[in-house]
Amino acid sequence: MPIRLYNTLTQTKEDLQTVVPGRVGMYVCGPTVYSFSHIGHMVGPVIFDTIKRYLVYSGYEVTWVVNITDVDDKLIQRVQAEGATPADMAARVKALAETVTADYLDCLKALGVDGIDQMPRATEHIPGILEITQGLIEKGNAYASGGDVYFDVTTDADYGKLSHRDFEELEAGARVDPGDKKRNPGDFALWKGSKPGEPAWDSPWGPGRPGWHIECSAMSMKLLGPHFDIHGGGLDLVFPHHENEVAQSECYSGKPFATYWLHNGLLTKGGKKISKSDPETIVEMRDLLARHQPDTIRALLLSSHYRRPIDYSNDRLDELDRALRGFRTFFDRFERITGQSFYSLNASSQKTAGAEFPDEVSDLRRQFLDAMDDDFNTGGALGVLFDLLRVLNRYADLQQLDKPPVDAAVQARFVAGVVTLRELAGLLGLFREPSKSAEADSGDRLTGPLLDLLVSLRTSLRKSKNFALSDEIRDRLTELGVILEDGAGGTRWKITDR
RNA sequence: GGCGCCGUAGCCAAGUGGUAAGGCAGCGGUUUGCAAAACCGUUAUUCACCAGUUCGAAUCUGGUCGGCGCCUCCA
Known part of the structure; x- marks a missing residue:
């Protein structure tokens, strides 16, 4: 076409x-x-x-x-x-x-x-x-x-x-x-x-x-x-x-x-x-730029067809911040599962993975390209990216990729799908590098170790069924902008983007 | 007045002849000690309104209403 x-x-x-x-x-x-x-x-x-x-x-x-x-x-x-x-x-x-x-x-x-x-x-x-x-x-x-x-x-x-x-x-x-x-x-x-x-x-x-x-x-x-x-x-x-x-x-x-x-x-x-x-x-x-992720601003400008007017508002950007957060969360998940950073993936990662695209993924890839072929319909293409995200999360859920050991072929297929996400998002210029605040936070000398310490103490509390106190720790960290997630592989902390 | 664009769910938005993508918000469920995250289901018998063309229209034609841009510097 x-x-x-x-x-x-x-x-x-x-x-x-x-x-x-x-x-x-x-x-x-x-x-x-x-x-x-x-x-x-x-x-x-x-x-x-x-x-x-x-x-x-x-x-x-x-x-x-x-x-x-x-x-x-x-x-x-x-x-x-x-x-x-x-x-x-x-x-x-x-x-x-x-x-x-x-x-x-x-x-x-x-x-x-x-x-x-x-x-x-x-x-x-x-x-x-x-x-x-x-x-x-x-x-x-x-x-x-x-x-x-x-x-x-x-x-x-x-x-x-x-x-x-x-x-x-x-x-x-x-x-x-x-x-x-x-x-x-x-x-x-x-x-x-x-x-x-x-x-x-x-x-x-x-x-x-x-x-x-x-x-x-x-x-x-x-x-x-x-x-x-x-x-x-x-x-x-x-x-x-x-x-x-x-x-x-x-x-x-x-x-x-x-x-x-x-x-x-x-x-x-x-x-x-x-x-x-x-x-x-x-x-x-x-x-x-002081208030929002650059990706959010870029996504706003690409969210509808380029010839249409876009009405700017803070609410709109906040909404998009929430929408894009799902991708960042997934990238963390991908890194935990595979040990490699989403941001380090490129076209040759596909060859390394040595796997076929799952059909669903190649269909979505086609949809994305069709949208772009049609007068650069970035709004439609962005929608496909969300579809792709859901497909990949579902695959990880069904195959229980969060719980090792993981079958090598299954994981290779997963990587192949994520490489496609990386490729298509890159065409829109999105998710090309880790979010700014995540980078700044991990660079702090004390924040990480202190949070690890708190999480470790809280894990002990949970083991002894002291849920009242462990929940209070989680709630108060949430107020400070730190999200705790108790998952299969233990508790993770994450600092929210602004 | 002239030229042009737009009107799709609570909000944003894709779809330009074949029976309504996606996101946010909401609701129900799976999971969880409870959450979070993720997933599943659900939310427009209908696309501003009216008439027409067609086997078939959100999509084409005509008209009506509403919003906007350019005609002056602007990305």
Whole structure:
């Protein structure tokens, strides 16, 4: 079954057919780095990271580019608001960009977004931007006007094809600023002349900086070629950003730009879109990562289809925390049974195990892959993961794997099934390493030994049927966030995740 | 006003022509000294509403109602 994906350009689901067989070039619009990342900034990266994992798994060689827009009006406004003067403005813009970029990279890393191959900065691609701007002027698609350069939308017959807007109506509906340097209201800046002190580069039209859309055209075409496969971004970027990107890129190169346009839905909070202009809705990643497991946040973003909006709430994350806990509990169980860590499993563990997949497991594997083939249906795929978990727990129950001795062949089948879970969860970027708090707790010098001591004393109490006291110990530990489980192989303790 | 999306159980959510995945919460059971964990069963005769197409519709068509996004910076 081929991979199918919904294309905003054609408004239909299409089979993936790449420009170069076996290769995928993918460009996703990254942030303008003027303020710290909020959860909305993570939707695209997590989705497209997952898409890349799946494409690679499916045999494609993928090059994924995410840009950083590090010069823009918003950065300038921000440092001006903070009291920048013409003398230090350029330096402060640079410093702000670096600080915010570092924060963005930290957030990506925390959420397991590690598939980005290149992260070009707009300021590193000024020559390419000037080249395209010049080229568009020469072809008659752009014009210089008062130190700025604008793209003339009336020269592009296809203008509006991505966002499916009628150009004439757009004209009629747009407001015209008095004294505007534009010929048409819909024209947009390729180059903006700068005021004294603002970050500026020399150009044939005087000192200035790139317009908002041009850097994406310059960087994507430079790194992926004029015609590449997938262009992604938030639904809110379709117009005007992506529309303008298509227009200027195709007019410049004379070739089709991206084949497939994938747009992710926007995050809402309380039903309202998360937006910088509405501070109530902002949920900064730094705060979120302090309260929840990264896997939980990632699972939230993958829990429904990527084009649908996701309503963020703390309750929702708490609910998902509980849901994912079952997996972590199972991983501990797996380690007790087999002596190997779930997190150390990989594809070759399958060969080592030397066992066939149980039918049930291979059926679920097929279901998972079918869901992913169908426009990257991560919500459906995640559901299959829960099915798989249940199958594996049931197998361990029925075969009494917790009570040695265990038949080697039976255990090998079990391992084979768990390797599949590891493999599929990895495609979603989930459970790639032990949870943070579990790691922190086991690193503590005293906590473990003290709990072992308490458990050992309590075991003596239970042997002498002193249940009142042993239950009190368990209850009070629970209050402290330590769960005791009296199982077949003795009592285990576990510190709850936050 | 134009373009587009959505409405599936108490909540979240998959399913786009063949008779309703999964998660959370709840209830009953197995297990347990009691719990926890795990497993089993159970919770929508029905997919906002109305009409139509069809042997058959949550899925297709038309209409109604409700929620949202874009058209201005936004991931």
